[in-house]
Amino acid sequence: QSQLHFSSISVPSVKTEPVKCRKGFKACKDGLECVMYSHVCDGEQDCKDGSDEDGCETLCKTGWFSWQT
Numbered sequence: 001q002s003q004l005h006f007s008s009i010s011v012p013s014v015k016t017e018p019v020k021c022r023k024g025f026k027a028c029k030d031g032l033e034c035v036m037y038s039h040v041c042d043g044e045q046d047c048k049d050g051s052d053e054d055g056c057e058t059l060c061k062t063g064w065f066s067w068q069t
């Protein structure tokens with residue numbers, strides 16, 4: 001369970017604004033964190049709310065990376 005720190009991403013005081021994630025990053029459901037796609041559905045909760053592991057059954061079964069083949 002890694003705590004991700006992105007010091008380069010400055011979150012303004014407006015908390016209702018979801019965090020802008022860089023390419024290759026997925027926003028957590030709480031909109032406060034970004035998680036690398038390699039950390040999505042890896043079985044560990046990287047988001048505080050664990051939302052990076054949400055819906056992984058469908059995500060993994062359909063295989064989002066298999067689209068590339």
Ligand SMILES: [Ca+2]
Nearest residue numbers: 039042044046
């Ligand atoms: Ca994860």
